[in-house]
Amino acid sequence: MTIEQLEKRLGSLADRTLRYHYIIQLGRRLPPMPQELKTEENQVRGCMSPAWLAGGLEEGDPPVLRFVGDSESIIVKGLFAILAEVYNGQPPEEALAVDLSDIFDRLKLGEALSPNRRNGFYSMVEKIRRVAASLA
Amino acid sequence: MATSTSSSTERSATQAVVPRTEATSPLDVAAVRRDFPILDQTVDGKPLVYLDNAASSQKPRQVIDAISAYYLRDHANVHRGVHELARRATEAYESSRERVARWLNAGDPHELVWTRGTSEALNLVAFSIGQARVGHGDEIVISEMEHHSNLVPWQLLAERNGARLRYVGLTDDGQLDLDQLVALLGARIRVVSLPHVSNALGTINPVREIGALVREESDAVYVLDGAQGAPHLPVDVRELGCDFYAFSGHKMCGPTGMGALWGRKSLLEEMPPYQGGGEMIEHVQHDHSTWAEVPHKFEAGTPNIAGAVGMAAAVDYLEDVGLAAIHEHEMALTRAAMEGLGGVGGLRILGPAHPSARAGVVPFVIEGTSAQDLATMLDAQGIAVRAGHHCAQLVVDRFGLTATTRASFYLYNTVQEVERLVRGVETARRILLG
Numbered sequence: 001m002t003i004e005q006l007e008k009r010l011g012s013l014a015d016r017t018l019r020y021h022y023i024i025q026l027g028r029r030l031p032p033m034p035q036e037l038k039t040e041e042n043q044v045r046g047c048m049s050p051a052w053l054a055g056g057l058e059e060g061d062p063p064v065l066r067f068v069g070d071s072e073s074i075i076v077k078g079l080f081a082i083l084a085e086v087y088n089g090q091p092p093e094e095a096l097a098v099d100l101s102d103i104f105d106r107l108k109l110g111e112a113l114s115p116n117r118r119n120g121f122y123s124m125v126e127k128i129r130r131v132a133a134s135l136a
Numbered sequence: 137m138a139t140s141t142s143s144s145t146e147r148s149a150t151q152a153v154v155p156r157t158e159a160t161s162p163l164d165v166a167a168v169r170r171d172f173p174i175l176d177q178t179v180d181g182k183p184l185v186y187l188d189n190a191a192s193s194q195k196p197r198q199v200i201d202a203i204s205a206y207y208l209r210d211h212a213n214v215h216r217g218v219h220e221l222a223r224r225a226t227e228a229y230e231s232s233r234e235r236v237a238r239w240l241n242a243g244d245p246h247e248l249v250w251t252r253g254t255s256e257a258l259n260l261v262a263f264s265i266g267q268a269r270v271g272h273g274d275e276i277v278i279s280e281m282e283h284h285s286n287l288v289p290w291q292l293l294a295e296r297n298g299a300r301l302r303y304v305g306l307t308d309d310g311q312l313d314l315d316q317l318v319a320l321l322g323a324r325i326r327v328v329s330l331p332h333v334s335n336a337l338g339t340i341n342p343v344r345e346i347g348a349l350v351r352e353e354s355d356a357v358y359v360l361d362g363a364q365g366a367p368h369l370p371v372d373v374r375e376l377g378c379d380f381y382a383f384s385g386h387k388m389c390g391p392t393g394m395g396a397l398w399g400r401k402s403l404l405e406e407m408p409p410y411q412g413g414g415e416m417i418e419h420v421q422h423d424h425s426t427w428a429e430v431p432h433k434f435e436a437g438t439p440n441i442a443g444a445v446g447m448a449a450a451v452d453y454l455e456d457v458g459l460a461a462i463h464e465h466e467m468a469l470t471r472a473a474m475e476g477l478g479g480v481g482g483l484r485i486l487g488p489a490h491p492s493a494r495a496g497v498v499p500f501v502i503e504g505t506s507a508q509d510l511a512t513m514l515d516a517q518g519i520a521v522r523a524g525h526h527c528a529q530l531v532v533d534r535f536g537l538t539a540t541t542r543a544s545f546y547l548y549n550t551v552q553e554v555e556r557l558v559r560g561v562e563t564a565r566r567i568l569l570g
């Protein structure tokens with residue numbers, strides 16, 4: 001699914017309950033994160049609920065990023081699913097060039113997320129960018 | 137006036153749909169709600185249901201007006217001023233102290249020290265009584281029910297003075313284990329500091345009985361954290377048998393950044409100052425200073441004068457409605473919430489089984505969901521609750537959890553709002569569990 005499709009879908013939903021419902025469904029569709037990757041190193045700091053995120057390069061020309069993640073919060077997991085849509089399949093250099101705040105605004109996440117959740121969301125973004133930078 | 141019995145067409149229409157539990161309550165909720173303009177708004181198109189009162193209460197127009205009137209007409213710095221506004225500000229500040237002291241049935245208004253809130257009040261006691269009375273090897277008794285405000289200051293004192301912290305544990309239904317308390321009391325105990333009401337469980341503690349035990353079995357100073365007590369229950373400090381009672385304005389319809397510490401005068405006089413500065417001295421010389429009389433000895437710097445005015449207005453308001461009526465109303469809401477939530481699959485309510493043992497606080501968890509997600513889904517439906525450890529980590533640890541979702545009620549909440557909470561939790565559960 002592209003960001004345009006996500007934007008259209010989230011924009012078509014009448015209220016926050018439905019938007020969260022949709023984000024939660026995105027989280028449910030994620031492939032499970034292997035238990036051995038839920039390490040302290042992969043833990044996302046700044047999330048209210050425990051969350052983990054790990055990424056690596058997938059072979060190809062050029063090689064592209066692939067992230068897996070999980071959280072005890074199904075909403076955080078859904079937010080990670082949105083980030084996985086943005087970053088998975090991108091070469092690291094292009095991933096680093098993504099203007100995430102623009103996407104954040106287009107998906108109207110600011111209206112849906114409390115300040116704490118927003119911090120958690122950007123903690124995930126930071127971690128993704130660190131991984132991307134280390135692989136660039 | 138909140139307790140007015142005059143009826144308008146609008147109010148009759150509201151009362152017609154009020155369930156029996158509310159009709160028997162002596163509190164006129166519709167009239168009370170008109171005093172709180174903030175409640176009349178929508179969140180994402182749904183009427184706001186504010187159930188985060190244990191964190192902070194809303195303010196009635198009367199309190200907002202009193203603060204505004206003070207700034208519009210009477211403000212200047214307090215004490216020692218010779219001009220008219222300084223006289224008026226001092227009069228407002230000190231008469232507010234008298235008002236709040238009278239509300240607590242304190243013997244002397246000078247026993248009431250203004251603070252920034254409960255946290256500062258407890259830090260003040262821990263620091264100053266610690267200096268005066270707690271030495272190496274002495275013991276301080278607190279409990280696993282504490283808000284961090286009644287835990288960390290004592291931890292700091294214990295570290296500073298080489299004292300030892302002892303904890304009273306909790307029973308499975310969230311009550312203080314009094315047998316443990318009795319076993320702890322002894323010659324080395326210098327302080328017993330406990331919550332009047334638990335913020336994380338809602339438990340109303342038998343503080344009077346505990347006070348009697350403390351007196352019988354020890355020479356300890358008995359401190360009560362009244363942050364969740366004063367807003368919800370009638371408090372008579374002389375009858376409670378405590379030495380200190382700490383509370384906050386913002387949880388009892390008053391302003392933020394304002395609270396008070398009531399203390400026995402002899403103890404306040406014995407204690408050294410907590411902070412130094414203007415207002416708290418008598419004479420200052422190069423090598424030493426002497427202190428102002430109690431309570432000014434503990435009020436360094438220009439105080440929160442408007443905050444004091446707001447506190448007195450909040451006390452006027454609560455007394456007008458009646459604390460006993462407020463408590464009864466909250467019990468009806470708590471009963472309705474516990475009945476309704478009890479029917480939600482996989483939901484577990486923490487704390488005392490009987491609503492009458494709680495002060496309007498209902499914490500819960502749903503198997504397989506995160507407490508934060510639950511609160512987020514309720515917020516999406518216009519219902520404000522809080523999720524987390526509620527600054528009482530030992531409490532959630534005790535019950536094998538990391539967080540709970542907490543609904544907490546106050547005088548302006550209605551049974552219809554409780555019904556919306558229950559329906560909202562059902563919706564949230566359905567979505568979160570898929």
